[in-house]
Amino acid sequence: MAQKQNKQTVLVGVAARLFHQRGYNRVSLGDIAEAADMHQGNVYYYYKTKKSIAYAVLTHCNDMLLELYEALKIEPPTKRFEQFLNYVSSQSSYTEYGCPIAALSAEMVFENADKKSSDFPNIYQTYIDWFTQNFVELGLSKQQAVLQGQQLLSAMQGAIHVSHIMADVGILRNFSTTELKKINQL
Numbered sequence: 001m002a003q004k005q006n007k008q009t010v011l012v013g014v015a016a017r018l019f020h021q022r023g024y025n026r027v028s029l030g031d032i033a034e035a036a037d038m039h040q041g042n043v044y045y046y047y048k049t050k051k052s053i054a055y056a057v058l059t060h061c062n063d064m065l066l067e068l069y070e071a072l073k074i075e076p077p078t079k080r081f082e083q084f085l086n087y088v089s090s091q092s093s094y095t096e097y098g099c100p101i102a103a104l105s106a107e108m109v110f111e112n113a114d115k116k117s118s119d120f121p122n123i124y125q126t127y128i129d130w131f132t133q134n135f136v137e138l139g140l141s142k143q144q145a146v147l148q149g150q151q152l153l154s155a156m157q158g159a160i161h162v163s164h165i166m167a168d169v170g171i172l173r174n175f176s177t178t179e180l181k182k183i184n185q186l
Contacts, residue, residue, distance in 0.1 A: 008046050008056070010036050016057045020093065020100035024054060024107040054108055055121070061101055062121040069130050077134040081183045085176035088156060094172060098164040102157055127153045138186045152179060 014036040018027045029050055033040040047053040068087070072080040088094070097103075101123050131149030136142060159175035162168075 007038070007042065011038070011043060011046060011053065012056050012060050015053045016060065016100065019054065019057060019104050020097050024050075024104055024111075029053070051108070051111070054104060058101070058104060058108070058121045058123060062123045062126055065123060065126055065130075077137040078184055080134055082180055085180055088160075089169075089172040089176035091172070092169060094160045095163045095167060095169045099157060099160045102160070124153060127156075135186070138183070140186065155179065 011032060015027070015032050018031055018035060022031075027050070029043050029047070030040050032053065033043040036043070043053075047056065068084070072083050075083060093100075105123065128146065128149040131152050132142070132145040135145035135148045140148060155175065156179075159172055163171040163175075
């Protein structure tokens, strides 16, 4: 059982990297098998379709995000935001390839008629929920906290996108600094 989980973990990690670097539509299960140094039949054993491995990647990303949030729980809310924003601004892959979650989520939404599928992890809602919780702890009403969370997520995605398009990591650093100043004024 551990070997099966290890192979699945390897496949999800390889698929995440390839989807991020090339885009979902430019990656085949054969590409994933080759990059994972596995036979294509092994990939099909675990994931019957590219869509199923994409869902596994998004689920893994969501789980990693929840683990990050759990690790930040010991800090007061302003420190949590600081740690989170420092993490975002330190991701050079965002400047090189854009946001892996945004790109893959967008491609999955466009591919599926049922955009509210329960099989589809809503990572953006995970972000908003965490941001909201922390804004409430900083003293905002629930309604204000939700709006602040949505605005922070939108600003973050915009900064990642512009940083990628302009190949300028400084944009992410400036975003983080600016947002943290706003948060510290609450």
